Amino acid sequence: MARLTARPAARPGRATTPWRALVLTAAALYFLVPLAASVVFTVDVPGQGLNLDAYTRILDTEGFLPSLLLSLGLAAATIAVVLLLMVPATVALRLGAPKLRPVVEIVCSLPLVVPPIAFVAGIGTVLKWGPEHLSRTPLFQTFVAVQNPDFPLVLVLAHAVMALPFVHRALDAGLRAIDVRTLVEAARSCGASLPHALLRAVLPNLRGALLSASFLTFALVLGEFTTAQLLGFRPFAVWIVNISGSQAQMSVAVSVMSLLVTWLLLLFLAGLGGRRTPSSTTDRK
Amino acid sequence: MTTPRTAAASPAAAAPAAPPAPAPAARTGRRTRRSGALAVVPLLLFTAVAFGLPAVAMLDGAFTVEDPVTGAASYGLGNLTASWQGAYLTALVGSVKLSATSAVLAAVLGLLLAQAVVTSPLRALREAVLTASGVLANFGGVPLAFAFVATLGNSGVLTRELSLADTGWSLYSFWGLVLVYLYFLVPLMVLTITPALDGLRTQWREAAQNNGATHRQYWQHVALPVLAPSLLGGLVLLFGSAFAAYATAAAMVGSSVPLVTLQIADAISGNVLIGQENVALALSLDMVLVAGLVMAVYLPLQRRSARWLA
Numbered sequence: 001m002a003r004l005t006a007r008p009a010a011r012p013g014r015a016t017t018p019w020r021a022l023v024l025t026a027a028a029l030y031f032l033v034p035l036a037a038s039v040v041f042t043v044d045v046p047g048q049g050l051n052l053d054a055y056t057r058i059l060d061t062e063g064f065l066p067s068l069l070l071s072l073g074l075a076a077a078t079i080a081v082v083l084l085l086m087v088p089a090t091v092a093l094r095l096g097a098p099k100l101r102p103v104v105e106i107v108c109s110l111p112l113v114v115p116p117i118a119f120v121a122g123i124g125t126v127l128k129w130g131p132e133h134l135s136r137t138p139l140f141q142t143f144v145a146v147q148n149p150d151f152p153l154v155l156v157l158a159h160a161v162m163a164l165p166f167v168h169r170a171l172d173a174g175l176r177a178i179d180v181r182t183l184v185e186a187a188r189s190c191g192a193s194l195p196h197a198l199l200r201a202v203l204p205n206l207r208g209a210l211l212s213a214s215f216l217t218f219a220l221v222l223g224e225f226t227t228a229q230l231l232g233f234r235p236f237a238v239w240i241v242n243i244s245g246s247q248a249q250m251s252v253a254v255s256v257m258s259l260l261v262t263w264l265l266l267l268f269l270a271g272l273g274g275r276r277t278p279s280s281t282t283d284r285k
Numbered sequence: 286m287t288t289p290r291t292a293a294a295s296p297a298a299a300a301p302a303a304p305p306a307p308a309p310a311a312r313t314g315r316r317t318r319r320s321g322a323l324a325v326v327p328l329l330l331f332t333a334v335a336f337g338l339p340a341v342a343m344l345d346g347a348f349t350v351e352d353p354v355t356g357a358a359s360y361g362l363g364n365l366t367a368s369w370q371g372a373y374l375t376a377l378v379g380s381v382k383l384s385a386t387s388a389v390l391a392a393v394l395g396l397l398l399a400q401a402v403v404t405s406p407l408r409a410l411r412e413a414v415l416t417a418s419g420v421l422a423n424f425g426g427v428p429l430a431f432a433f434v435a436t437l438g439n440s441g442v443l444t445r446e447l448s449l450a451d452t453g454w455s456l457y458s459f460w461g462l463v464l465v466y467l468y469f470l471v472p473l474m475v476l477t478i479t480p481a482l483d484g485l486r487t488q489w490r491e492a493a494q495n496n497g498a499t500h501r502q503y504w505q506h507v508a509l510p511v512l513a514p515s516l517l518g519g520l521v522l523l524f525g526s527a528f529a530a531y532a533t534a535a536a537m538v539g540s541s542v543p544l545v546t547l548q549i550a551d552a553i554s555g556n557v558l559i560g561q562e563n564v565a566l567a568l569s570l571d572m573v574l575v576a577g578l579v580m581a582v583y584l585p586l587q588r589r590s591a592r593w594l595a
Contacts, residue, residue: 033443089328117572122340122342122569252434
């Protein structure tokens, strides 16, 4: 069989090599040229020659640090919220409530059906109820608090909802790789209480999934523009767009840097994912 | 997937034994189940508030019609019909056209790229392309728009070097947007279609060749029919993804290309006319309907292709 098929299989393989090289070259050009051109754009000012001004001035530019810090804070809060909600729920589904599984799956894929812009339109309407209907009630204070421009909690809520599908997928993949039930049973028969078993036996084995869920959420929040812009807040992505009118070079410089940072994070994550199988056995302490 | 196995393997061990004295299995089982349900409650409550409230508000607003004279509000279809007329209809059609064009292009190019990678003897190339696709597929948005503005915009590097402006090139147009959208749609297609291409058995190709089929006949009668559900599923997914995109378009073209997302944004921020908020909500509802349709087509297709290529 092997001898029979060896020859015919080899011929089309060789015949297709030119188109493969063509496709790969075209793809490489398409995906790399914009990045290279962006870097050139930021350092090569027409009429002034090469300089790194666009990069050195970033820190001094008005609004850079506050907006970046706001985005980082929002990202941290969103990661905390979404993990606190999703980890107990997904672990519980494996342990004792399989009937709720479809419910959680539907809840976590709802955000895919509602595009961010439609979601924001809804949020904006809800936020308007505050001044219109509730101004005399104690709830009104809540409405004011979630819209505090220093730290808009409403964005944390919105981003957490938008991150649900990614986080669900990451955690589900992580949980599928380990046998939660057996782990918990083993820990309990060694005398651990249920919370102890979950914290010391299950969570460490989920480290990869937790990391990947956090990174995805982080990248999502850092790049999120739609919600923040339309609700009138000014985190990082909105700031980049705001300065692009007056300082085109710097907006591109910051974009390139934020792209590179997110990509490095995600590449790191992908590398982690590839090596998860061996490392999961070395998690013993 | 693992549920039947674990359920079958551990009926006796279903309830974790309490450390000091093993409790009756049934009781502990019920307890874990109840605490299991409790652990899901916060998630459900959270989505009910953070997702349910805006969704209800959107439905409520989309169907609330205000009488222009008396200002009295009542339920009706006025906003929805308004969202299918005039500039709003143009925007909806524009969005559908843009998403369909870029989805079809991305599907074809993504299939080619994925096939090139899957059949490549280089293992490292495959890993690199798949990893890069995972990264590129998720993140477009503002930085991507600016990268393209710097490359092919009015004063972009390539525009200047190649004097593209003389040829009538403009990035801030329909085809400009298509070019930018491909940057995250092609990787998305590569990710969706690669498992399906991996599932094409070499034996099928060999069988076809042994029966005297040409390369083209093999693709036409064997490979493409098997790939069809995945291809369609991927196409639909790309369409949905392009349809929902806002940040890239907003940062790049402003509103020179009519798109439904841009219309909604304008109406929400009161840029065009005051009092169009409810039409914006009706437009949002239109988008949800399209996205829901996309999912309704995509999920069964995905299940079908999973069955075929298992």
